[in-house]
Amino acid sequence: MASITLDNLGKIYAGGTRAVGDVNIDIADGEFIVLVGPSGCGKSTLLRMVAGLESISEGEVRIGDRVVNEVEPADRDIAMVFQNYALYPHMSVRQNLAYGLKNRRTPKAEIDRRVNQAAEILQIGKFLDRKPKALSGGQRQRVAMGRAIVREPAAFLFDEPLSNLDAKLRVAMRLEIKELQKRLRTTSLYVTHDQLEAMTLADRLVVLNGGRVEQIGTPLEVYRRPASAFVAGFIGSPAMNLIDAGAVPFLPGSAHAGQVGIRPEDMDVTPEGPIHMQVTAVEELGAQRLVHGHTAGERMTITLPSDAALSDSLRLTPRPGALHLFDRETGMRMD
Amino acid sequence: MIENRPGLNLLAHLTLIFGVCVVALPVWVAFVASTHGATDFMSGTIPMWPGPHLVENYSQMLGAGVSTSGTPPVATMMMNSLIMALCIAIGKIAISILSAFAIVYFRFPFRGLAFWCIFITLMLPVEVRIVPTFQVVADLGLLNSYAGLSIPLIASATATFLFRQVFLTIPDELTEAARIDGAGPMKFFRDILLPLSRTNIAALFVILFIYGWNQYLWPLLVTTSSDYYTIVAGIKRMSDAVDGLPQWHLVMATAMLAMIPPVAVVIGMQRLFVKGLVETEK
Numbered sequence: 314m315a316s317i318t319l320d321n322l323g324k325i326y327a328g329g330t331r332a333v334g335d336v337n338i339d340i341a342d343g344e345f346i347v348l349v350g351p352s353g354c355g356k357s358t359l360l361r362m363v364a365g366l367e368s369i370s371e372g373e374v375r376i377g378d379r380v381v382n383e384v385e386p387a388d389r390d391i392a393m394v395f396q397n398y399a400l401y402p403h404m405s406v407r408q409n410l411a412y413g414l415k416n417r418r419t420p421k422a423e424i425d426r427r428v429n430q431a432a433e434i435l436q437i438g439k440f441l442d443r444k445p446k447a448l449s450g451g452q453r454q455r456v457a458m459g460r461a462i463v464r465e466p467a468a469f470l471f472d473e474p475l476s477n478l479d480a481k482l483r484v485a486m487r488l489e490i491k492e493l494q495k496r497l498r499t500t501s502l503y504v505t506h507d508q509l510e511a512m513t514l515a516d517r518l519v520v521l522n523g524g525r526v527e528q529i530g531t532p533l534e535v536y537r538r539p540a541s542a543f544v545a546g547f548i549g550s551p552a553m554n555l556i557d558a559g560a561v562p563f564l565p566g567s568a569h570a571g572q573v574g575i576r577p578e579d580m581d582v583t584p585e586g587p588i589h590m591q592v593t594a595v596e597e598l599g600a601q602r603l604v605h606g607h608t609a610g611e612r613m614t615i616t617l618p619s620d621a622a623l624s625d626s627l628r629l630t631p632r633p634g635a636l637h638l639f640d641r642e643t644g645m646r647m648d
Numbered sequence: 649m650i651e652n653r654p655g656l657n658l659l660a661h662l663t664l665i666f667g668v669c670v671v672a673l674p675v676w677v678a679f680v681a682s683t684h685g686a687t688d689f690m691s692g693t694i695p696m697w698p699g700p701h702l703v704e705n706y707s708q709m710l711g712a713g714v715s716t717s718g719t720p721p722v723a724t725m726m727m728n729s730l731i732m733a734l735c736i737a738i739g740k741i742a743i744s745i746l747s748a749f750a751i752v753y754f755r756f757p758f759r760g761l762a763f764w765c766i767f768i769t770l771m772l773p774v775e776v777r778i779v780p781t782f783q784v785v786a787d788l789g790l791l792n793s794y795a796g797l798s799i800p801l802i803a804s805a806t807a808t809f810l811f812r813q814v815f816l817t818i819p820d821e822l823t824e825a826a827r828i829d830g831a832g833p834m835k836f837f838r839d840i841l842l843p844l845s846r847t848n849i850a851a852l853f854v855i856l857f858i859y860g861w862n863q864y865l866w867p868l869l870v871t872t873s874s875d876y877y878t879i880v881a882g883i884k885r886m887s888d889a890v891d892g893l894p895q896w897h898l899v900m901a902t903a904m905l906a907m908i909p910p911v912a913v914v915i916g917m918q919r920l921f922v923k924g925l926v927e928t929e930k
Contacts, residue, residue: 366824387830399821403843412839413829460829 315377315390315467316342317363317500323371324358324524332358333524336372343498345491349511350521351547356504357472359521363502364470365389376467387416392461396473398453400445406456407441410463424463431459434493451482458490462497469494471503475510487513508548512536520544540646542639545574551603551614553577553637560609563587564636571641577603577616579635586628590615595623675907682706682901705901719886722902725879728794729861730909732878735798736860737853744804745845748811749837753823770805774866782869792873801866807852814848815841851924854917858910879906 317340324333333355348356361367365386432438528540539545558567596603638647684699790796867878
């Protein structure tokens with residue numbers, strides 16, 4: 314167990330391309346941090362720099378009080394779970410779990426104890442003598458997590474561990490990872506491109522874009538007060554409506570802003586609402602429906618209860634305090 | 649091959665059977681010849697069915713050999729061939745898997761140069777460099793030794809590239825997982841790479857064993873003592889009868905015996921061999 318500090322961390326590749334820059338994150342002991350961003354935003358690079366699989370061009374990584382920039386991955390006291398599981402195909406599940414401990418010359422009895430304990434936590438006891446090939450995707454994922462658990466490391470690093478699973482299993486495993494982390498209280502750094510996964514898992518979110526940190530905060534902070542137009546559009550599903558301020562001059566504050574953001578659920582249908590929306594399509598989700606359309610040439614989506622009345626054109630009123638204003642040049646939040 | 653027409657099936661089988669017959673006929677003739685007496689093959693008509701001298705011919709070749717041609721008993725030559733073929737096959741695999749490991753997993757100075765040096769050896773088989781190689785082996789005093797028979801043939805660019813391709817298919821995450829699991833380079837090689845290349849090693853072993861067993865020109869050059877004659881070169885020496893006719897029945901018996909080890913290796917390792925050639929998933 315340990316805190317992790319990323320201090321002005323940066324990565325510049327041999328050709329001079331900057332993949333990551335100026336990253337400052339303080340991760341408390343036992344905290345679950347999720348790095349989220351679109352593909353190519355540098356989140357995996359960042360994780361691999363913490364793991365020691367990628368060299369560090371600028372700044373420092375500290376695990377506990379120790380600067381680990383030049384420390385081999387095996388000596389950083391971390392464990393990593395990979396997207397494609399990276400299980401050793403020729404070893405049984407038991408050997409897979411024990412391999413890292415064996416290399417560290419852990420006594421045999423201790424290895425057995427830890428392997429059995431991990432197998433019990435993850436309910437993979439039945440498969441211990443099988444080869445990874447004979448397991449399903451979800452079971453392989455559990456084994457990959459087991460390999461991290463048996464090490465009893467200072468931190469878990471997850472690199473999109475659920476991406477290869479089908480949607481239903483992904484939701485189930487997501488919850489399991491969360492419960493497991495709460496139980497073990499091990500500091501965790503988790504990379505994903507799926508904002509829903511990020512929201513549900515994180516104690517705190519780190520939203521990355523173009524190799525830079527856009528915002529750090531709890532899921533609700535980030536959702537309620539996105540620091541930039543990028544975060545506003547990235548976090549939340551369906552995505553926030555970002556409308557050019559010029560198209561809606563009647564909304565308060567829009568005179569100074571570049572873009573106005575309104576969440577789809579933050580609008581009510583009212584007879585005299587200022588926003589006039591032409592409906593083009595409706596998606597039924599069961600509990601609610603997504604209504605797509607446009608207003609003054611801008612695309613717009615709102616969520617309505619599934620029993621709400623529909624017509625080709627709707628008049629909408631934004632709820633009080635639901636407007637997010639973003640600067641014209643920088644895209645940053647204005648208030 | 650999805651359609652199921654009996655006529656087509658029959659035709660396919662007939663074609664295949666015909667092909668098998670064409671390939672098998674010379675082997676059959678050799679076998680028949682090895683079971684006849686000394687003069688039967690000189691009589692003008694070649695017998696097509698086995699004769700009565702099978703046990704006699706084979707036991708003479710295995711035990712005593714043909715004194716007139718100066719070759720040792722077949723058993724000795726087969727042992728020489730076996731040692732040479734094993735040394736070549738195992739040596740080639742050991743050297744090429746290690747060099748492929750170096751090329752794929754390490755960044756060292758002149759890595760590109762090393763790669764191209766290995767590549768260039770493809771253009772220099774023994775036949776091309778035979779005179780200088782003979783000179784080197786002679787200067788090192790390796791004539792008439794197993795080392796002289798096998799070492800000059802051990803370097804193999806083909807096998808190195810094969811292993812390079814195998815290693816390139818092993819996902820990077822596996823290497824990284826092993827690094828995080830605290831496996832150093834040699835441990836990674838032993839615990840992960842070797843077991844994962846097992847079937848490829850087997851496939852390569854089959855090919856290289858036969859390559860080594862069938863070596864002809866090189867053993868002919870570097871062995872002058874009959875203690876080190878290999879069987880393939882020995883057959884040639886036997887059929888070179890200076891005065892008188894070659895003893896075809898004994899030559900053929902030797903040829904039949906010489907076929908046994910390669911055939912045994914192919915049959916014994918067939919399953920691994922095919923797996924090694926077709927398996928792509930790691």
